Amino acid sequence: MVRLSDHEKNVLSGFSGTTGDQMAMELVVESAEILGADSLIPVESSHVDGCLYHGDSGVLYCEKLAENGTQVKIPTTTNVGALNLSKLSQTKLSKEKRDMAYRLMKVHQEMGCVPTWTCAPYQAGARPSLGQQVAWGESNAVAFTNSILGARTNRYGDFLDIACAISARAPYYGLHRSENRTAKLMLDVSNLSNKLLHEDAFFPVLGSMVGKLTGETVSVVHGLPNNATEDQMKALCAGAASTGSVGLVHLSGLTPEAPDTPTALSGQKPQEIITITKEMVIDARNSLSTPKAHEIDCVALGSPHFSNNECRALLALADKKRFKVPVFICTGRHTMADLEHDGADEDLKNLGVTFVVDTCVVVTPILPEQTGIMMTNSAKFAHYAEGNTGYAPVFGSLIDCVKSAQSGQLIWDNSVWS
Numbered sequence: 360m361v362r363l364s365d366h367e368k369n370v371l372s373g374f375s376g377t378t379g380d381q382m383a384m385e386l387v388v389e390s391a392e393i394l395g396a397d398s399l400i401p402v403e404s405s406h407v408d409g410c411l412y413h414g415d416s417g418v419l420y421c422e423k424l425a426e427n428g429t430q431v432k433i434p435t436t437t438n439v440g441a442l443n444l445s446k447l448s449q450t451k452l453s454k455e456k457r458d459m460a461y462r463l464m465k466v467h468q469e470m471g472c473v474p475t476w477t478c479a480p481y482q483a484g485a486r487p488s489l490g491q492q493v494a495w496g497e498s499n500a501v502a503f504t505n506s507i508l509g510a511r512t513n514r515y516g517d518f519l520d521i522a523c524a525i526s527a528r529a530p531y532y533g534l535h536r537s538e539n540r541t542a543k544l545m546l547d548v549s550n551l552s553n554k555l556l557h558e559d560a561f562f563p564v565l566g567s568m569v570g571k572l573t574g575e576t577v578s579v580v581h582g583l584p585n586n587a588t589e590d591q592m593k594a595l596c597a598g599a600a601s602t603g604s605v606g607l608v609h610l611s612g613l614t615p616e617a618p619d620t621p622t623a624l625s626g627q628k629p630q631e632i633i634t635i636t637k638e639m640v641i642d643a644r645n646s647l648s649t650p651k652a653h654e655i656d657c658v659a660l661g662s663p664h665f666s667n668n669e670c671r672a673l674l675a676l677a678d679k680k681r682f683k684v685p686v687f688i689c690t691g692r693h694t695m696a697d698l699e700h701d702g703a704d705e706d707l708k709n710l711g712v713t714f715v716v717d718t719c720v721v722v723t724p725i726l727p728e729q730t731g732i733m734m735t736n737s738a739k740f741a742h743y744a745e746g747n748t749g750y751a752p753v754f755g756s757l758i759d760c761v762k763s764a765q766s767g768q769l770i771w772d773n774s775v776w777s
Contacts, residue, residue, distance in 0.1 A: 361391045362398045367528065379429025383525035390519055391530035400531040402512075404487055405435040405524035406480050406504075408496030409517035410467045411722055412441040412460035417517060421466045424525065430471040432527040436480040437472050438497045439664075440464040441723040443716050444476070445692075451724040460723075470525070476717035477691030479593065479663040481508065484693070489615045492535055494523035498600035499593070499663045499739065505607040507592050509615030511535050514606050534606050540616065542579035542609050545629040546572065549582030551637060556584050558775045560756035561640070562591040563738035566598020568643045572633060575604035579623035585612040590666055597663050598738030641776055647741035647754035649732065655753060656731030658682070658764045659720050661689030662740040667697045673757060674707055682711035682764040685727070689719035711764075721747045734760050734769070 369375040370384045391399060409417055441460035443449045452460065468474050475483045478497050487493045487510035495501050495512040504510045513533040515523060523529045533539055546569065548556065555561050569578060592613065599605040609617035617623035660673070665688050673688070688707070695716055698704040704714065720726050721743050726733070733750035735741055736759070741752040755763065755771055762770040 361388055361396060363388070367399060370526065377427040377429045379424040379426055380525060382424055383429075383522040384528070386519060386522040387526050387528050387530065391532070394530050394532050396530035396532040398531045399528040400492055400535055401527055402433060402492050402494040402523055402529045404433050404485065404491075404493045405431065405520060406438060406485065406495040406497060406500050407435055407467060407472060407520045407524060408438040408515070409521050410437045410440050410464055410472070412456065412463050413517070415459055418459050418463045418466070420518060421463060421470075421521065424521065425466050425470050429525060431521075431524040433524060434485070435472045435524040436475040436477075436483065436485045437464070437467050438476070438500070439478050439718045439722060440476055441718060443718055445716055449715065449725055450718065451728070467521070470521070472524070475691060475693070477664050477693070478719070479666070479691065482664065482666050482693065483691055492529070494520060494529040496520035499597035501606050502596035502600040502608065503593060505534060506596055506610060506614050507589070511540075512606075514604070540577060540607060541625040541627070542577050542617070542623040543630045544573055544576055544578040545581055545620065545624070545632045546578055546635055547581045547632060548635045550634065551582070551640065555637070555640070555775060556582070558756070559591055559594070560736060560759075560775070562587070563594040563598040563736065564640060564644045564647065564754075565635070566595035567602045567647060567738040567742070568635065568639065569595070569599040569608050570601065570603025570605050573603060573605060573608070575606065577607050577609070579609040579611055579617060579620055579629075581611045581620045583610055583613060587613055590669055593663055594738065601739040601742045637776075644754060644776065647738055647752065649751035649753055652732045652751065652753045653769055654732065654767060655684055655734045655763050655769055656750070657684050657726060658686040658734045658760045659689070659726070659740055659744070660687065660736060660757075660760065661715070662719055662721060662735070662737040664719070665690045665694065667694050669757070670694065670698055670707065671703060673761060674703060674710075676758050676761045677710050677765070679710070680765050681709075683767040684764050686710070686712050686764050687715055687720050687725070688712050689715040692716050726750060734763050736760050
């Protein structure tokens with residue numbers, strides 16, 4: 360039996376709020392019972408993944424919630440939708456599906472969600488603080504807010520995420536509780552070369568290893584440089600969350616709750632220590648690629664959404680040399696505004712870049728309909744590409760992606776991995 364406060368009982372019974380408030384509270388309470396939570400916990404923000412169209416049921420559910428003016432009670436950002444709202448024709452959906460996808464995005468705004476339409480809301484100003492209880496969806500955002508910001512959330516899925524936002528409550532279980540945030544496994548990367556540990560492309564590969572090696576078990580990575588950038592940590596979290604069920608990974612010296620490895624382990628010995636070798640890293644990198652690829656058909660970047668810094672790094676690496684294959688940059692409208700401010704967006708378009716805003720090429724049909732080889736620097740894109748798009752992935756660093764796009768041939772710099 361879930362213990363409820365008087366306020367929660369009143370909403371659940373329909374004595375307080377709208378019918379949508381009652382529906383939301385019912386879903387949160389029933390989820391708490393299923394998950395074994397003995398109470399609910401107030402949450403201070405939400406990031407909703409259910410605004411991405413997967414079928415009519417999600418649209419009808421949200422429209423039912425929104426009847427009678429139901430509103431979210433806490434600051435709530437929106438994950439990617441199925442449409443680029445500034446260029447609706449970019450998505451190759453039927454008119455019926457496009458209309459439904461639009462209705463789903465629209466109803467979230469009507470309920471008071473902030474229309475960020477990004478899988479990286481932390482780049483758009485949504486940055487909960489250390490220890491803050493939140494209810495976030497979208498796997499990379501969950502891993503990032505737990506691991507890099509130190510806020511507390513479980514991996515909330517469609518339907519439950521918006522219900523948490525409306526009720527301002529979440530089941531009190533899992534990573535909301537301090538005792539469940541202690542690392543049990545240790546991944547030691549301290550024997551890897553300093554050059555590799557500072558390479559951008561290493562972080563998504565390491566993330567993919569964390570996901571496969573740890574599943575949903577909380578782990579600590581020991582030996583990373585303390586000056587890792589936010590984009591590097593973002594890539595690690597995304598890789599870990601897509602290849603496993605990772606909601607929290609402590610990065611020793613980087614995670615707020617892990618100023619050092621013993622603290623991440625709460626002073627206990629790890630259940631297992633896995634020493635990461637160069638050979639393991641190379642195997643993990645290779646597993647993200649289709650073997651025997653020589654030519655590429657497109658490049659897709661931005662899973663999670665490309666940041667302002669990443670866009671400008673691409674522009675610098677390209678050095679004004681145009682691309683021979685399509686290059687798709689998936690990003691948020693907040694980043695586009697930064698690029699438009701000084702014309703960097705036009706500079707990138709002149710190179711042959713196509714911007715995909717509010718959505719991404721792996722969750723909705725945008726890529727050319729013929730299939731082929733898609734190159735990316737994202738472990739998440741590499742993991743999902745073939746199943747979602749039909750394109751076989753090839754993973755490389757950002758400079759690999761740039762040089763390959765400029766030549767049309769696969770160019771890999773293996774020196775950093777050796």
